[in-house]
Amino acid sequence: MVTLIRPDPAQIKAWLQDVPDPEIPVISVMDLGIVRDVSWRGDVLEIAVTPTYSGCPATSVIAMDIETALKQRGIDAVNIRTQLSPAWTTDWLTDGAKAKLEAYGIAPPRPAGGPAHCPHCKSKDVEKVSQFGSTPCKAQWRCQACLEPFDYFKCI
Amino acid sequence: MDPLFEFLLRQGDNTLVLGHRISEWCGKAPVLEEDIALANTALDLIGQTQMWLGYAAEVEGAGRTADDLAFLRDAWDFRNLLLLERPNGDFGHTMMRQFLFDAYQIQNLKALEASSDPRIAEIAVKSGKEATYHLDRSRDTVIALGDGTSESNARMQSALDALWPYAGEMFLADEIDQAMAADHIAPLPLEYRAPWEAAVLPALAAAALKVPQDDFAHQGGKTGRRHSEHLGHMLATMQVLQRSYPGATW
Structure with missing residues (x-):
């Protein structure tokens, strides 16, 4: 019998700290504040991502990068959901991210x-x-x- | 005909047609900063189109996607305002069209934030943040060019004279608008007229431009009854890839 290991969402968020923004690689998708929710739905990991700007071409690359990063950690069943509300605001950039941007x-x-x-x-x-x-x-x-x-x- | 589907097409076709129009400037705007600004505005509008037409496709429930609606409909199925399919003309003309629309769109999006349809409300909140930047820039540019040299003033006046008869369509209502108002999905567009004028008239005065007195309004774009020939030419370019290689993806 195969037992599926479902890592804790906090652990997954820590892994996502290593996924860089494709346009501004010094900050991660977590720094940017665009990952709104990480939760297991049965055996599928659901990640809610909110776009920064509605037409930002980085959005689809970010979804792909998140999937790739999680595959490397052994999680294959990932569903990335676009969440529009509440709309992204620069207030969600972490203080650490602001310092990294400046540097x-x-x-x-x-x-x-x-x-x-x-x-x-x-x-x-x-x-x-x-x-x-x-x-x-x-x-x-x-x-x-x-x-x-x-x-x-x-x-x- | 589902009025909600029609209403969403109108929203999405406005942003799609204007977004494509200003993307035509990419690589040939008067200065680099303006080229970048136009391309970014186009990008925002196309992004907003994905949200509006994506929802329209879901409401329709016929298995179509936002891309299908954008690339596989012909001119008579488009529901954009005639103003937005007008050719770009010179840079001043493009910015005048942008300003007249931006000042309307900000009222439209503000009102839709309170829509009884939660999906429409969240698209409006998201789009409104971007539209605020668009309006800041188009207003400043119209004032700078209008209140500039005699050459730039004359060009802005001729842009205003040419585009003014296309502004009135933004405030016209038909049975689709009545249905939206009855369901508290959107107010009647006439409600946007006073705040639009309150934003537009002082800016045109600051731009040293004379507002045309004729209230005649071309119509037929948002209902789809009669588009201008320009839309067909625009779609021929915009849709050529999907028309030549149906289903092509990358």
């Missing part, structure tokens, strides 16, 4: 609506170039002190 050169989101300072030289003399950037979640800013352009993770 990577992306200014983390702030409720004030703009970066605190340049992620490179830390100058507060920064200006917005465009509300839209290299991915749906980012805006383009520029530092007036070191003259470097940088990404700002915008609030939603």
Whole structure:
């Protein structure tokens, strides 16, 4: 008789800490706050994922990466469910994730609506170039002190 | 004809047709930042389309998917506003069309957040966050170009004059809208008119543009009764792959 081992959801969440965001690989899908629920439905592991932006092409890659990571841990029956509500907000980024973004050169989101300072030289003399950037979640800013352009993770 | 299915097609076809239209700018907008902004806005709109048409397909229950609805329907089955199928024209023209729609869409999505249909409410909340950014940008751009040089002002005025007769369709109601209002799924679109004007008129004044006085409104897009020839040309490009290689996937 085969006994199926069903790892604890807390253990699975710990494993998902190692699954990076495909666009911003310094943060994980857990850091991003998009994994909303992990639970067993019988012998199937159900994971609820919420999209950051509705058209973000990373969403389907993230689902694939989660499945692959769990297969490597021996879990084959995974059902990834898209959960729209409550809608994702940058408030769900962990503090650790914000520090990692900054170290990577992306200014983390702030409720004030703009970066605190340049992620490179830390100058507060920064200006917005465009509300839209290299991915749906980012805006383009520029530092007036070191003259470097940088990404700002915008609030939603 | 299920009124809910029709209503969802209208929502999804609006975002699909506008999303495709502005994606036509990809790689050839006037400056890099605007190119990126247009492509990102298109991406948001196509993402929202997946939610609206995905739900429409479920409601229909005929085994179709969002992709089937997007790629395998012909012009007469589309339910988008005529405004959104208008060709892009110049950059100013594109941004004027975007602004007139964004200012309407934000009212539409805000109202749908309170829909009696929970799925519609959650799509509206999700889309509304993105639409807020779209409106900020299209409003700022319309003001900057209108209140710019005499050349940019003249182009924005001609865009407004050309597009204004297509704005009225956004506020027209038919038996589908009546059915949605009766079920508290969505209010009658006429309710959006006052807040739309409260957002649009001051921005056009700040852009030094004269609002056309004629209230004539072209109609026939959201009902599907009479689309313009432009939609067929647009679909010919958008659907060519699925039409040439039915069922192709990657």
